[in-house]
Amino acid sequence: MTNGEDSLKLSNQLCFPLYTASRLVTKCYQPLLSKLDLTYPQYLVLLVLWEEDQVRLSDIAVKLQLQSNTLTPLLKRMEELKLIKRLKSSEDERSIIISLTEKGIALKKEAEWIPESLGEKLNLSAVEAKQLYQLLYKLINSAE
Amino acid sequence: MTNGEDSLKLSNQLCFPLYTASRLVTKCYQPLLSKLDLTYPQYLVLLVLWEEDQVRLSDIAVKLQLQSNTLTPLLKRMEELKLIKRLKSSEDERSIIISLTEKGIALKKEAEWIPESLGEKLNLSAVEAKQLYQLLYKLINSAE
DNA sequence: GATATTTGTATCGTGCACGATATAAGTGAT
DNA sequence: ATCACTTATATCGTGCACGATACAAATATC
Numbered sequence: 510m511t512n513g514e515d516s517l518k519l520s521n522q523l524c525f526p527l528y529t530a531s532r533l534v535t536k537c538y539q540p541l542l543s544k545l546d547l548t549y550p551q552y553l554v555l556l557v558l559w560e561e562d563q564v565r566l567s568d569i570a571v572k573l574q575l576q577s578n579t580l581t582p583l584l585k586r587m588e589e590l591k592l593i594k595r596l597k598s599s600e601d602e603r604s605i606i607i608s609l610t611e612k613g614i615a616l617k618k619e620a621e622w623i624p625e626s627l628g629e630k631l632n633l634s635a636v637e638a639k640q641l642y643q644l645l646y647k648l649i650n651s652a653e
Numbered sequence: 654m655t656n657g658e659d660s661l662k663l664s665n666q667l668c669f670p671l672y673t674a675s676r677l678v679t680k681c682y683q684p685l686l687s688k689l690d691l692t693y694p695q696y697l698v699l700l701v702l703w704e705e706d707q708v709r710l711s712d713i714a715v716k717l718q719l720q721s722n723t724l725t726p727l728l729k730r731m732e733e734l735k736l737i738k739r740l741k742s743s744e745d746e747r748s749i750i751i752s753l754t755e756k757g758i759a760l761k762k763e764a765e766w767i768p769e770s771l772g773e774k775l776n777l778s779a780v781e782a783k784q785l786y787q788l789l790y791k792l793i794n795s796a797e
Numbered sequence: 798g799a800t801a802t803t804t805g806t807a808t809c810g811t812g813c814a815c816g817a818t819a820t821a822a823g824t825g826a827t
Numbered sequence: 828a829t830c831a832c833t834t835a836t837a838t839c840g841t842g843c844a845c846g847a848t849a850c851a852a853a854t855a856t857c
Binding site: 676679680683709710711714721722724725726745746747748749 | 834835836837838839844845846
């Protein structure tokens with residue numbers, strides 16, 4: 510972007526808008542998700558499970574790029590909310606299989622309007638959203 | 654992006670790469686910042702102060718889009734690390750003025766190589782970085 | 798087949814982030 | 828001056844995120 514003296518200016522750093530945008534988008538979800546009594550990371554877990562039920566904890570960890578020490582308590586809270594079940598795998602006793610409960614499955618219908626609702630909050634055109642999407646994935650894949 | 658059935662797919666959501674990219678970039682900073690005994694939000698506060706010393710807590714809050722209940726303990730920890738001073742404003746006894754200590758000022762020199770070092774970790778071209786930067790700011794400004 | 802290594806999950810400690818709420822200082826209207 | 832109102836910061840409680848570490852099940856090695 511720039512070199513030398515200005516490199517430490519907040520306005521010249523990519524890190525800052527990334528950090529701010531991420532928190533801001535999470536914040537946009539908050540009022541929508543609180544109606545479903547969900548937090549943002551819990552919603553991400555459900556997105557995984559709505560696509561494919563019966564997933565190992567370690568597979569969720571890979572998909573969401575989260576570690577076991579983050580996921581374990583998060584999933585335990587979701588279990589307390591009766592959204593998911595945590596069962597040991599019969600094939601490998603070390604693995605925990607996460608599956609949706611009836612309540613977790615039913616929640617999908619209630620969540621279907623969320624993406625659209627969020628799209629309205631963020632004033633990006635379809636082209637811009639796609640561009641941003643691609644750049645972010647390039648960034649994610651570039652740094653391992 | 655897409656409508657109907659697929660809208661809840663993780664891979665179709667802008668929120669997820671944003672969230673992941675932000676955590677990933679923070680993680681890239683971590684080894685660099687730990688050498689200076691700093692966390693990422695602490696580094697952001699220093700970026701603000703290196704640009705302009707003697708800033709009110711509330712002004713830092715606006716610049717970093719953080720709330721007082723996040724900043725207060727964060728700044729107290731930085732005070733314990735002898736990086737900053739927290740003094741009540743003489744003009745308005747409600748305000749806290751944050752200023753750099755000698756140690757805080759000296760740290761700027763040690764941090765100057767960080768932006769460049771991070772640029773190497775993230776495999777984005779200058780054009781892509783600028784594009785991403787602009788899209789993120791558009792997003793931030795669009796949603797208030 | 799006892800031992801070493803790897804893998805999957807959990808535990809512990811620290812530091813954000815933020816909603817809700819409290820408190821004290823300043824401001825304004827009566 | 829009094830009382831409502833606003834503003835600046837702090838406190839409290841909850842939920843991530845992650846480094847370090849522990850531990851048990853599975854696998855590999857000898």
